[in-house]
Amino acid sequence: MVIKKIYNNNIVLVEDEKQLEMILLGRGIAFQKKAGDEIDPGRAEKRFVIDSPELTSRFSELVKEVPVNHLELSCRIIEEAQKKLNVTFSDAIYIGLSDHISYALYRSKQKLPLKNNLLWEIKRFYPREYQAAREALKTIAYYENVWLPDDEAGYIALHFVNATQEGEEMQTTIQVTETVQELIKMIQIHFNMSLDETSLSYQRLITHIRYFVRRLFVNEPAGGGDDLLFEQVKSAYPRSYTCVCKIRDYFRMKFHCEITEEEMTYLMLHIRRVTSREGT
DSSP: OEEEEEEETTEEEEEOTTOOEEEEEOTTTTTTOOTTOBOOGGGOSEEEEOOSHHHHHHHHHHHHHSOHHHHHHHHHHHHHHHHHHTOOOOTTHHHHHHHHHHHHHHHHHTTOOOOOTTHHHHHHHOHHHHHHHHHHHHHHHHHHSOOOOHHHHHHHHHHHHHHTSTTOOHHHHHHHHHHHHHHHHHHHHHHTSOOOTTSHHHHHHHHHHHHHHHHHHTTOOOOOOOHHHHHHHHHHOHHHHHHHHHHHHHHHHHHOOOOOHHHHHHHHHHHHHHHGGGTO
């Protein structure tokens, strides 16, 4: 591999024989090196692929502003979270999370806490990512001797969620979380009941709504519907149908998008299952 740019002694931009660019991170990996020199990728502790000029630019800005120990800390947190969640994050998380953690540490020292208004929803809808983020706070405390508040675990959890959605914008992740919460409220108000958040039916409902909402926001087309099944479910579960009609109207008014009969069918079935203990 050939060095294209040296950010500091520990971080370089390189290009391989196929002209693929990537960032290499490693202690002293660029010591006494210069642009154009060959470099041994085996010395890198972490590498990630640069797939756009925008990502290169963002990383260059990050290196100027974020201490190298914060970059290394973020890499450690990301690796631990991937193992805990059994996922592979998109490489963009190395930029977003490093920037966030570094600024969170700065705000902590300046005594400027940032309240997370979605913390409750994050705990409910992304419990695994939230627990991984709680572990991240312990890692930060160990290396930086700073205990960040629980609000930061919520923000870090959203970075984990975002990084598993094929590079989805963080704003979309936040919007999905807020919308899921609104739909759950609508269901509970419609049936005048509190849903059992520990039940398998509830977890299935949340999982379905999250993916359903995300598809709407990214304009991902749904599959073909089954008119007969829709009519059967509509007839069998009238209260669930009325509830789903309210959800349909909500999306029409707020987001100007339509829900297919196929999606309405699946929502009716999930809602029926999660509310059936009340005999609806």
